[in-house]
Amino acid sequence: MYDIETRQRALALVDQGRSLSSVSKETGISRYALRSWQTRIEPRARPASACCRCGPVPRPPDDPAAYAYLLGLYLGDGCVSRQPSGTYALRIACANAWPGLITACRNAMKGVRPENSVCVVQKAGCVSVAGTSRHWACLFPQHGPGKKHEREINLEPWQQQIVNTHPWAFVRGLVHSDGCRITNWATRPVRGRPKRYEYPRYFFTNKSADIRRLYTDALDRLGVSWKQANAWNVSVARKASVALMDAHIGPKY
Template sequence: MYDMGTRKRALALVAQGRSLNSVSKETGISRAAIRSWITRIEPLHRATPCVRCRDAPGKPDEPATYAYLLGLYLGDGCISLLQRGVFFLRIACADAWPGLIDACAEAMQVLRPANKVFRVQRKGCQNVTCYSKHWPCLFPQHGPGKKHQRTIALEPWQQEIVDAHPWDFIRGLIHSDGCRITNWTTRMVGGERKRYEYPRYFFTNTSTDIVRLFTDTLDKVGVEWKTLNQSRAAVTVSIARKASVALMDTHVGPKH
């Protein structure tokens, strides 16, 4: 009795973190109808098997993609319980970086190919969202409260993936909570003042555990870094050495 446009609008509201009750009141659609649409997102006969729920748990079939999405999740992602064991992974991506939004959506789709990936427009950003029963299996860092208020540590199988694909993990973290900027200065050369520009990378996060995961991975790939002194609680990691910036440019590059 509801057309596809109406269904998509209701599911998009739910993807924003709204309760079924509030969406029902706004749209006039019964909670039972909305709930049935959600449970059909990942029907049991179509859902891609979860590598972590098998008798002998394994690792994702696309480990490089997983490492990238793990970085995005640790930076700007969250997992929420919707109802009856259905979770949704939501990663906020700024409108300024459409290429990042595409990369995030593609990574989600690769990991859960049978599930629909939504892009929900918010002020200044898009929430890239996908429903699945298995997001907590793939991202066991999920838990109550904010990430910086609880311990964030990788499981051994996750660490193996990050060790094998460190640059994908670093790129995901930079794409979420980092940036590449160009600083400049002037010098007197032969009596003439000349302007010099030099790029550098920054990564800022309030969780000391996540910052440590980032810097430990930088150490493994030979990137030099230092932390900046700040009055706020968040920690900012700076990468400014020429050789290290060149490595980052080769494997990460600016957002786009």
């Protein structure tokens, strides 16, 4: 929470004609906060919100399926960063081409932390679905400095239990972030002539060996056949396994 004097000083810079981005860079205050202060400057009283993880008796999130999906999105295209106010921001990058994914991401974030607001910030070619809370670090202990593929990524026992209970939600989040469903084609000789045939295929691409392992472990539990296509890619191409993925995931939308 910022005091009224801090808010007034920041808005005075905006009143000089400065952009929200430049004032944000100078003061360390988010553009979202600056924008909200333009309509209401006095601090709002916020009720204390309990955290399922840092309370006296840690427990799973109230919506474990939403959490499993959000965990998959976070491991793919998400980050948790500490804010100057002491809170944490969870940001998930989503392509503009998939409005359904953006909506699903927002719903999952609200399902996990219904007490906190969620905003969508437009960027070049994508949006950042973001929410601020003091407890994102509790819910995503994998956060840390640097890129995820440059550090060890393992699930806590309580996270693994959620993934084991809701594996399809977890796999859906991973595929929606770093995966795709495509139509492959190949040729083979038929009566001496090349014939083209097409078949659907799922790819999951991530530089982190740990995250790829979490993905393939979940596929193994679900009975989905997969193979390592190359250093960073996991492929699902067998007809029965693709049908199983289609039934629970399908193309992005």
